[in-house]
Amino acid sequence: MLKNSADLLRMRLRSIRQTIPVAERQQLSVQLCAKLQEWFEARLLARPLIGHSEPEIVAGFWPLADEPDLRPLLRHLHSQGTVVALPLMIKKDHPLEFHVWRPDDPLIPGNFGVMEPVRGEVLQPTILLVPTLGFTEQAARIGYGGGYYDRTLAQLSQTGQPFTTIGIAWDQGMIHKEEGYEPEAHDYPLDAVLTPSGWTPDMPPA
């Protein structure tokens, strides 16, 4: 797809997202967190049964204005002993780094108004919650166009360590077949996308 038409699609998705009233967004974020928490609970129960004992490292994100707000879930996961990390932009056109976040940690304003964690040890997440502006029925993702997550996921996959990627989006981010959008070779497909109404295409295995 031409860069131009991807950018047009981004603009359209951004403006649709702005039309969701703030109060509705808050309610929808609560629904989304509840669905995600159910999945995490199933995962916590299943992992010891399939022989995994190492701690889970969950990469979340600190919401920008119109994004779903996962902060209550991130606090809950932390309180249960899960390591929670947030992304840090190191440099333009480079992969993101993930650093630990605890509920009382200060955050530092980075580029584009993103609140970032204090630098510590670089962590390798086992689960990534990926801010997602648009998504297809096969869980291809469109973000803001910086390519940060595509680079980051490509780099992570080279380590050979398994990880699960869950795009976090509004239902309004669904890109329908009729729109003719085709992901590009560098677009790293997600395992699934979760919106307030459910999973696309399917809930990832715990």
Ligand SMILES: Nc1nc2c(c(=O)[nH]1)N(C=O)[C@@H](CNc1ccc(C(=O)N[C@@H](CCC(=O)O)C(=O)O)cc1)CN2
């Ligand atoms: N919450 C959040 N954190 C994130 C991302 C994200 O999409 N959301 N990122 C994903 O890669 C990385 C930061 N990359 C970004 C790249 C571009 C823009 C951007 O163009 N921002 C818009 C404002 C967006 C809005 O408020 O809706 C701008 O400045 O015009 C933002 C983040 C890492 N952290």
Ligand SMILES: Nc1ncnc2c1ncn2[C@@H]1O[C@H](COP(=O)(O)OP(=O)(O)OP(=O)(O)O)[C@@H](O)[C@H]1O
């Ligand atoms: N793995 C990669 N290696 C090198 N360049 C990449 C890689 N992935 C993406 N890019 C470059 O980044 C640019 C933006 O990519 P894309 O339009 O897919 O961003 P996005 O996924 O919407 O953004 P973001 O992940 O920051 O939210 C593209 O021009 C692409 O060439």
